[in-house]
Amino acid sequence: MRRASWFNLVSIALGLAFLYLPIAVLVIFSFNASALVGVWGGWSTRWYAALLDDPDMLDSVSISLRLAALSATLATILGTLGALALVRGGRFRTRVLFSGLTYAPLVMPEVITGLSLLLLFVALDIDRGFWTIAIAHTTLIMCFVTIVVQARLLGFDRDLEEAAMDLGCPPVRTFLTVTLPLIAPAIASGWMLAFTLSLDDLVIASFTTGPGATTLPIRIYSQVRLGVKPEINAICTIIIALVAVTVVAASLITKLASQRERAVPLAAQV
Amino acid sequence: MGPCFRKDDEGRGGVTTTTHHSSKPAAFGRRLVIAIPYLWLAVFFLVPFLIVLKISLSQTAIAQPPYTPLLDLSGGLAALKDFLAALSFDNYALLISDPIYLLSYLRSLSIAIVSTALLLIIGFPLAYGMVRASRAAQAILFMLVVLPFWTSFLIRIYAWKNILEREGPLNQILVVLGIVSEPPVWLSTDSAIYIGIVYTYLPFMVLPIYATLEKLDQTLLEAAADLGCPRWKTFWLVTLPLALPGVLAGSLLCFIPIVGEFVIPDLLGGSENLMIGQTLWVEFFGNRDWPAASAVAVVLLFLLTAPIVIYQHVQARELEGGR
Numbered sequence: 001m002r003r004a005s006w007f008n009l010v011s012i013a014l015g016l017a018f019l020y021l022p023i024a025v026l027v028i029f030s031f032n033a034s035a036l037v038g039v040w041g042g043w044s045t046r047w048y049a050a051l052l053d054d055p056d057m058l059d060s061v062s063i064s065l066r067l068a069a070l071s072a073t074l075a076t077i078l079g080t081l082g083a084l085a086l087v088r089g090g091r092f093r094t095r096v097l098f099s100g101l102t103y104a105p106l107v108m109p110e111v112i113t114g115l116s117l118l119l120l121f122v123a124l125d126i127d128r129g130f131w132t133i134a135i136a137h138t139t140l141i142m143c144f145v146t147i148v149v150q151a152r153l154l155g156f157d158r159d160l161e162e163a164a165m166d167l168g169c170p171p172v173r174t175f176l177t178v179t180l181p182l183i184a185p186a187i188a189s190g191w192m193l194a195f196t197l198s199l200d201d202l203v204i205a206s207f208t209t210g211p212g213a214t215t216l217p218i219r220i221y222s223q224v225r226l227g228v229k230p231e232i233n234a235i236c237t238i239i240i241a242l243v244a245v246t247v248v249a250a251s252l253i254t255k256l257a258s259q260r261e262r263a264v265p266l267a268a269q270v
Numbered sequence: 271m272g273p274c275f276r277k278d279d280e281g282r283g284g285v286t287t288t289t290h291h292s293s294k295p296a297a298f299g300r301r302l303v304i305a306i307p308y309l310w311l312a313v314f315f316l317v318p319f320l321i322v323l324k325i326s327l328s329q330t331a332i333a334q335p336p337y338t339p340l341l342d343l344s345g346g347l348a349a350l351k352d353f354l355a356a357l358s359f360d361n362y363a364l365l366i367s368d369p370i371y372l373l374s375y376l377r378s379l380s381i382a383i384v385s386t387a388l389l390l391i392i393g394f395p396l397a398y399g400m401v402r403a404s405r406a407a408q409a410i411l412f413m414l415v416v417l418p419f420w421t422s423f424l425i426r427i428y429a430w431k432n433i434l435e436r437e438g439p440l441n442q443i444l445v446v447l448g449i450v451s452e453p454p455v456w457l458s459t460d461s462a463i464y465i466g467i468v469y470t471y472l473p474f475m476v477l478p479i480y481a482t483l484e485k486l487d488q489t490l491l492e493a494a495a496d497l498g499c500p501r502w503k504t505f506w507l508v509t510l511p512l513a514l515p516g517v518l519a520g521s522l523l524c525f526i527p528i529v530g531e532f533v534i535p536d537l538l539g540g541s542e543n544l545m546i547g548q549t550l551w552v553e554f555f556g557n558r559d560w561p562a563a564s565a566v567a568v569v570l571l572f573l574l575t576a577p578i579v580i581y582q583h584v585q586a587r588e589l590e591g592g593r
Contacts, residue, residue, distance in 0.1 A: 005402070007395070007399075008395075008398065008399035008402045008403070009399065011395035011396050011398070011399045012396060012399040012400065012403070012411065015392065015393075015395075015396035015399075015415075015472070015476075016411075016414055016415075018392075018469065018472070019414070019415070019418050019469070019472065019473075020414075020418070022426065022429040022430055022432075022433055022469065023418070023421065023426065023429055025429060025432055025433055025439055026425070026428070026429040026432055029432055036437070039437070078306065078307045078310050079307070081303050081306050081307045082307035082311075084303050085303050085304040085307060085308070088300075088303075089300065089303065089304050090300075092304060098304070098308055098311075099582070099586055100582055101308070101311040101312070101315055101316060102307075102311065103581075103582050103585050103586070104315070104578065104582070105315060106523075106585075107522070107523060107526040107527055107578060107581055108526075108527075108530075108578075109526070109527055109529065109530020109531070109547060109570065109574070110527075110530065110532065110547075111530050111532050111547045111550050111551060111567070111570075112322075112530060112567045112570060112571055113315075113318075115322060115550065115554060115563060115564065115567050116318030116319050116321065116322045116567070117314065117318050119318060119321045119322055119325055119560070119564070120314070120317060120318040120321055123321055135314060136314075138310075138314075139310070139311070139314040139315055142307065142310070142311075146307075171299065172299065193420070196420050196421075196422075199422065200422045200423050200424065202424050202533060203532055203533065206555075207554075217422070217424050220424060220425075220428070221424060221533075224428050224431065224537065225536075225537070227431075228428075228431055228432050228435060232428065233432070236422070236425040236428065236429070239421075239422055239425060240421055240422070240425065243420050243421050243422070244417070244421075246420075247416075247417060247420045251413060
């Protein structure tokens with residue numbers, strides 16, 4: 001019964017064109033020799049060269065990358081624990097509140113999350129800067145990791161864990177030698193998702209930032225508010241390329257892992 | 271670490287006794303696994319809302335930070351009394367008395383409703399088309415729909431700024447094709463906001479719908495066809511009702527954040543009518559009126575409570591129920 005009609009093909013084609021053409025336009029314009037949008041001055045890499053001469057921009061790139069690595073790592077640890085609590089924690093009291101707290105950041109408007117975290121930091125009298133953004137990002141993105149890992153935990157055969165424990169393997173060791181390798185691909189893709197989300201965030205970082213912690217999105221935003229700038233097209237193209245490579249790598253990891261899946265019962269005998 | 275427990279309970283009758291020795295540390299471990307993320311979310315997600323609520327009830331002060339101080343519990347009962355006496359509803363009165371706020375809320379809600387409808391109209395056929403493609407093609411299409419979601423949101427909005435410029439590619443194409451004689455103004459209009467929103471949120475609408483359509487039992491459609499039901503009627507009577515959970519999840523996943531959207535209207539829209547996210551931003555960063563900004567946030571959260579609760583219900587069932 002799977003038969004794609006003309007209508008199906010056209011809706012797919014239009015939908016994908018809508019998703020990808022704007023990005024293509026951005027990439028092409030980043031190589032435009034002319035400073036004016038809409039005037040094509042031939043191919044050029046001058047805007048990429050201009051980026052290298054902009055120490056503020058490079059500084060922001062470094063801040064954003066460090067921030068994303070730190071908060072993605074924290075979020076992955078917390079998010080994985082959260083997934084374990086939800087799937088393997090049994091029916092503990094206030095579980096509804098916990099799952100509510102887990103999913104809420106996913107849809108909560110960013111202006112609310114940002115404002116409330118800032119007010120917390122002010123109330124606690126914490127100096128704002130790199131670390132406050134890291135905490136804010138960790139809070140925002142851990143739910144994405146939880147969802148990814150949770151799906152994986154629900155998806156695999158629990159008999160493996162029970163077999164290990166029936167054979168006298170202590171729970172912590174069972175977790176490290178059986179469960180963790182099985183959910184590792186989900187943890188890896190959760191980390192990458194968390195990394196890109198942190199790299200991307202403008203609103204929450206704007207609220208929780210302090211002196212000396214101008215992240216890349218904050219810097220890009222302050223420049224593009226005034227209009228289109230070719231240097232920004234160039235930095236955006238670099239980010240898009242980076243993300244595309246990361247995502248393709250992530251999907252390859254997942255694919256390899258699911259192929260290895262079939263070999264798992266054998267491994268469990270060892 | 272739950273399985274260890276279950277074994278213990280089941281094994282009480284006889285066979286399995288192996289994990290008995292580790293049950294105490296395991297219980298501790300299990301509690302720790304729950305407690306760590308729980309505590310983090312409580313401290314950095316739940317408590318901050320209470321602070322927002324508190325500050326929305328305090329007076330604006332010309333100081334640093336610009337509001338009257340928080341409750342100092344060391345002062346005992348007298349301090350609590352002072353605290354309660356100092357609470358003021360001035361900020362909420364302001365929200366009602368100045369039409370700017372009401373208009374912002376209404377504008378946000380109407381933009382969110384219209385864009386969710388547009389997203390459904392565009393997203394459903396896309397998801398439907400994806401499901402009907404071959405297995406191999408589906409994997410690629412899925413990847414293609416997800417990929418932009420990974421790419422920076424700010425960058426994708428900014429990309430539209432390039433396209434929608436007066437001398438930009440869109441107008442050039444429209445003029446060349448002879449659709450318009452004069453290049454129309456796109457930036458700073460509501461059309462630009464809708465384009466930006468639909469563009470950004472499309473994957474959020476497509477993926478949940480795709481997930482439910484993908485699980486749909488094909489034999490039901492075959493049965494309908496065998497019984498002589500026309501295709502459009504099968505779609506209307508079988509496919510659509512079964513796809514409803516996905517439609518609901520996708521719509522809420524889009525609707526809720528759109529109401530509070532800031533970046534899209536700020537970069538693509540005009541500066542006259544603000545959405546509520548922009549109003550909050552201006553109140554906070556522009557006017558430095560933290561209590562008023564907090565009151566705006568509290569009312570916004572209140573408006574979104576019902577959709578958020580419904581969404582969580584759908585989400586939890588989607589993740590935990592189907593197995």
